Amino acid sequence: MTLLLVLEDVKAALYTPDDIVTVTPDVNRSQASWIGLRAGDRMTVRDLCLALMVESANDAAIALGVHSVQASNQGGDGASPLDDFVRKMNARARALGMNS
Numbered sequence: 001m002t003l004l005l006v007l008e009d010v011k012a013a014l015y016t017p018d019d020i021v022t023v024t025p026d027v028n029r030s031q032a033s034w035i036g037l038r039a040g041d042r043m044t045v046r047d048l049c050l051a052l053m054v055e056s057a058n059d060a061a062i063a064l065g066v067h068s069v070q071a072s073n074q075g076g077d078g079a080s081p082l083d084d085f086v087r088k089m090n091a092r093a094r095a096l097g098m099n100s
Contacts, residue, residue, distance in 0.1 A: 001089045002061045003052055005068055006045065014071045017046035021067045023059075026082045030058035037063060065089075 010017060025039040035051045037043075037059040043051075045067065051060035065085035 001093060002064055002085075003049060005085075005088060005092060006049060006064050009068050009071060010045070015045060015067070017044065017049070019045050019067075021045060021048055021063050023063045024066050024081070026066050026080060027059040027062050029082065030062055032058050034059040 009015060020042050021044070023037045023039055023041040023043070027034075027037045027039065033056045035055055035057040037057075043060075043063070045064065048060040048064050051057040052064065062082060065088075066081040069081040069084045069088065
């Protein structure tokens, strides 16, 4: 779902695959598969997508999710950008008919 939303953002010209993402401390919330990102690290959207697809890297997914929310100005009720991205994923899943 993260990759789908990022590709939709790129298609909508919210950012490009070559844009640089600065990793936020939200990556510390990742406890499973990861590539070792730390707050302040910088990677392109393209490289984060590759890490997400090849390594199943949760820290890359988090960095992309935060970037997506920040680029689309879809921040919500003052929660963290990561929480806002989870809401965005759930809304997109519902729109696709994924109800469980």
